[in-house]
Amino acid sequence: MSQASTQIINPTFAGNGNPDLGYNPAGARNTDSAVPLHPTEPVIHDYSCDGPAAGRLGFRWTYGSKVAAKNRDPRVQVVQYNEDTFVLRQNVCVHWEAPFTYLLFGNKGALLIDSGATANAQHYPLRDTVDKIMTRWGQARGRNNVPLTVALTSGEDVAQNQGLVQFAGRPDTNIVPTPLEAMKRHYGFRTGWPSGTGAIDLGDRVIEVIPTPGTHKDGVTFFDPYCHILFTGDLLFPGKINISNDRDFVASLKMLKAFAADRSPKWILGGHVEMMFVPGKYYPRFANHKPYERILQMAPALIDEALQFAREVQGKTMMLIRPDFALFNGVSPDQRTQVWPDDIPNISPPHPF
Template structure:
């Protein structure tokens, strides 16, 4: 007589299929997109019948990474043979450019963003002469390359500035005067507010639509009275210029500076922010230490990108020095309020790790 099976019944569990993230132009989880490589899907179909159109609506930041050492200059600037403009492709629609420190010691960064109907150049470097700093030639080459990939003849370019006052960020602007299909944002604050659609300064935000890729313009005075920050909705990056970067931050108006950081903190709490991308690198890899001004050789620099938590940290310490002539040293930045740019450059903060600078560093 059969009494039944002695095996224990195993319940059938139905595993729902994994919900695919909406990353139309590059899935970071794919094996062909490891960090530090291309970080995006190819936009070169074998058979193309028209211009390639990208979908810039994606879950989280678009694929992209920075895993390299920037050109860091030479002890003897005149003997430097590196490119005058260092370019990396963050992804197919985003390029980061750096001026060679041997061309200008501030070695500012410039950002070139592409959308389906327009391109945006954020800041233009510290050197006007194309002979020494071929920014337009470099940008033109990148635009041609991008248009070839997308099956286009050309694309309009808009040139904007994180500050019209910042000499280290607008000197190359003149190279784009007279360039076809190019719009230059005004350098004067009153005209710039109208250009960006900003009403009651510094409240509100403006928009630059590159064709599916929207860039938000956020007023952030404090280091400059006309300072603005650009938020890239595709990469989830904040381009902050002189407001917040790994270096000596010269506060021009401490109350405005605190208000602007408060505005960025609120923005980062309501929007995804992957990194804060400033206009320079001045810090060393040693916490709290910065290279002196006018140094053309900075071999052991801090990385460019800052985590969004740095906004909170800068806000906390900036709030505490309103009205005071002082310097605040943090691991990734230095705040200088109502003092000169060389005030105690080498001092470290009391609550930071005491890491001695190697003997070969200044």
């Protein structure tokens, strides 16, 4: 008998292989949350777990075309991180910034973080895509009605606020107000901005809202304690980070560092990808063909690196290149560096095929 066949599995940790657990009825085709195939009543999922919930981002994003008009990729690419977490990306040939949006589910509702760069629903069918995901999710969970909250990492960011109009008038939808003062009242940031935290309760999955101005005066970061993911928008992402207020930027990164030390995030997911897989190299603005992108997810350790170099550019009009991001403080986003950092290999990226 092989060693594998003699292993003893502890039923407490057997997950879907443990029929003694109440949510694992015998004979059911169970998914991560062990949902019956055709539930007759709303399924309640347990979002409490030790450490981050499992999820997967092992894939390649569509990367556009040399001639945008000939591109035939989906206008919205959808990737399911896990049963209750979806990552959506706008086609780079619809808008060159190709922003990401995130759809999270709980037992009482769903949250859409950011809304993309295009208002026209024919060019960028975000609402239709979200509606279809929510319908399928609701059917799997035995729910006919799933309330939706739409919130932005920044109401100022035109690459993330244009799709908001698609959700105007949508039933059972709460849109977090975008004017700064109204947004602060909504989250309860009545005094002391930018300090404290707010919350969005999705039903046993409470998303924390952290004030993080610096690239935008109304910037916020969302933390999901279920997947242990920080959604940072324009504050920290693999691309050209345009600092609008360097004092706020440094303060927000300090706050994020302290928050991460307490919460132990697994990933940072920002609003864009602009860096190539070659360290320190990035795509120019308006490029709609990006075949050699860096991956979206960033390790939490990059908060420390971003803070270190944010302090270096503070009070200076300059740009600074790092392997995974570039800081632009008071300079044009088209600024070119005259001095390449000594600690980053200067590798020429491949020519686009």
